[in-house]
Amino acid sequence: MNLHQLYYFKTIAELEHYTKASEKLMVTQSSLSHSISELEKELNVKLFERNGRNVMLTKYGVFFLEYVKKSLNILEDGMAKLQDYANPGTGVVRLTYVSSLHDFIPYLITRYYEKTGNIMTKFQFYLGSTYEIEKQIENDDVDIGFSTLSINEKLAFHHIGDHExxxxxxxxxxxxxxxxxxxxxxxxxxxxxxxxxxxxxxxxxxxxxxxxxxxxxxxxxxxxxxxxxxxxxxxxxxxxxxxxxxxxxxxxxxxxENDLPCRELHLLWHKSRYMSPAIENFKNFIIENGKIFDDYKRGIEESSQILL
CATH class of the missing domain: 3.40.190.10 (Periplasmic binding protein-like II)
Structure with missing residues (x-):
């Protein structure tokens, strides 16, 4: 059984005519007949019976059609969502971060929308500890993370700034x-x-x-x-x-007052895993903007001075 057979079966069931179905599907009538015959052999039931020049579903065909429609609808929905997911302008980016950055992340997303115009890109947000973030990325539960520097050899990183x-x-x-x-x-x-x-x-x-x-x-x-x-x-x-x-x-x-060691913040991602265009665009935007977290902090300081 293959997808072509299911689409052929569904189209014939809807049109009740082999010739019309072959024209709509742009296949020869003989290929269509052969495909349905092979499907019936695999299922060990007759799906259609003749009704003059037309065909009509048998009771087995009526029963099977319900599940074929559901299956094809789910598949088509999945294909559409996959295209949406992978599209650089409308894809999905799953990101995770430490809780101290919960105010920085909305700023970052807003700036990305403003600078790139990719306002249809969707973001899914997750919180986690540094250890959890590393595991989330490694297990492909998320695409990118924001945390301190990782020593996990499977992860790549980019320094976005320092947090005092x-x-x-x-x-x-x-x-x-x-x-x-x-x-x-x-x-x-x-x-x-x-x-x-x-x-x-x-x-x-x-x-x-x-x-x-x-x-x-x-x-x-x-x-x-x-x-x-x-x-x-x-x-x-x-x-x-x-x-x-x-x-x-x-x-x-x-x-x-004490001289404290610097606490660096980094963008993290998996070194070898495929990235959709939407994820790649977002990651590159952050890298191209350098220490974007430091820029964010300077903006806060300047705003505070204006208010004072």
């Missing part, structure tokens, strides 16, 4: 009067931090180790929002990537 680390405290906290702080002066504070599934936890632990600090960690969380909420509620203070907006009114951001 800051201290956040509740506005009711005694430290809220400060604009800068030396971390060695606050070793007795209660700290909220990320759990070990997050790469940034390793980064923060390294900061404490380099300063000979043994932090009093009272809570661990997976997402930035949980950490920010806990800090705002006064449960502790936290080292986090610098917030990219001011939607946390009960949080005071304090710059760190």
């Amino acid at each position: 680390t800051v201290l956040i405290v509740s506005k009711d906290h005694p430290l809220a009067v400060l604009d800068t702080v030396d971390l060695t002066d606050i070793t007795d504070e209660k700290f909220i931090t990320y759990n070990y599934q997050c790469q940034i936890r390793t980064y923060i632990d390294a900061i404490f180790d380099s300063l000979n600090i043994q932090p009093n960690i009272v809570s661990e969380a997976f997402h930035d929002n949980i950490i920010f909420g806990s800090v705002a509620a006064g449960f502790g203070i936290a080292l986090v990537p610098e917030p990219l907006n001011s939607k946390y009114p009960n949080i005071k951001v304090i710059q760190i």
Whole structure:
């Protein structure tokens, strides 16, 4: 059984005439008859019977037609969606990112639409830890990711910028009067931090180790929002990537005086996997725009200065 046979069967069933069906399908009547005969042999039933010059479905043909229509409709829908998926102007891009970038990603998509005009490109968004993002890309659950530098040999990367680390405290906290702080002066504070599934936890632990600090960690969380909420509620203070907006009114951001290692952010993708034109266009747009995350941060700073 093949697709041609199913299309031939469906067309004959609709037109009830071999000659008309052969004209519509642009095949010879003998080829059409042979194809249906082979299909009937495979199914071991008669699908059509003569009705004068026309043909009509047998009870087996009526039963089979329902499933043929459903199957061909599903296949045609899949083919249409595949074309939409692969089209550079209307395809789908599945991307994943660490939670600290949830404000940067909408900016990036908006800029892509504005610069390329590919406003029909669709995006599917996923959140994950660095480890999860690497696995998502490796398993083809997503197309590209935004995270810290990966050592996974299967992944390629492009540096999009650096994300500074800051201290956040509740506005009711005694430290809220400060604009800068030396971390060695606050070793007795209660700290909220990320759990070990997050790469940034390793980064923060390294900061404490380099300063000979043994932090009093009272809570661990997976997402930035949980950490920010806990800090705002006064449960502790936290080292986090610098917030990219001011939607946390009960949080005071304090710059760190200590010399901290740089935390690089990268675009990640699989080295050897095929990319549709839509995905390739989006990836190339980011690469061509260099350190686009740094550009985003400068825009925020300039806007803040104008407001001041």
